[in-house]
Amino acid sequence: MTVAAVEAVDVSRTYELDGVSVPALRGVSLTIAQGEYVAVIGPSGSGKSTLMHLLGGLDRPTGGRLVIGGRDVATLTAPELATLRNETIGFVFQAFHLLPRTSAVDNVALPLVYRGVGARQRRERAAAMLGRVGLGHRLGHRPNQLSGGEQQRVAIARALVTDPAVLLADEPTGNLDSATGEAVLELLEQLNAESGVALVMVTHDPEVAARARRRIAVRDGLIRSDTVHDRPLSGGDGRPETLDAAPSAEPRSASGSGPGHPSGGSGGATGATGRLPRGGGPGAPGGAG
């Protein structure tokens, strides 16, 4: 039996804006299992980012039930939710959101501060994680001394340094040229395969979505399809993406599948609670404390 990393049951999120209710999510149910690779696709305004913020515990649903790492978020205080987030979720955003005057290694080490890890061990773990994303030679560089692709690698290292169960990536290649974006996607896929972290990635791009084994299409605040494909299309066989009626797709059942996560349970770089701006990111993982 696979273990759910995150489970949403009939979850809704309605924003109240100037006395007007904006229903961004209108009853969404899904389970993210350990080690899965899931693409979330849908038109602008369909609720993708809202869904990611909920799955990551950056925001709370206004209806339904949301369980992260086995804990029902409705039962948690804000500090408890922040701690759970730090222990369970890593975030990567389109706009990187690194601290600008801080070196790569210190950016990556930051989530460990909120875990109470000592300075030397923080640096060692951050340096090792930067090595894993191919930046072992850039430890002392500040973000403005790094290329866009390198900055996103630093953000990925920061998200994974605490060994989270789930990595939520919201348009992670949106600010990158296609070759750099491809390299970042390959890195995310490699880390997903190697470490067993579940990868949930929002994308506008059907070709990117087609690389994932499981594809969730969101429209008007609802899940329109949730399909598992035996053969991801990353081999580039040229078939058009047909999310609503993919011939090789099976409808998704309530529980997920995928390799087990080793032990997981450490936090990612998370941000403040509540709505983030478009591509809004964690900055300092201050939500953890």
Ligand SMILES: Nc1ncnc2c1ncn2[C@@H]1O[C@H](COP(=O)(O)OP(=O)(O)OP(=O)(O)O)[C@@H](O)[C@H]1O
């Ligand atoms: N803080 C907020 N207050 C009011 N309405 C909001 C807020 N955040 C999002 N919305 C609305 O909720 C809906 C879903 O927004 P969301 O950002 O989740 O969509 P999205 O699918 O991620 O869009 P995009 O692809 O453009 O990033 C939209 O209609 C949006 O205008």
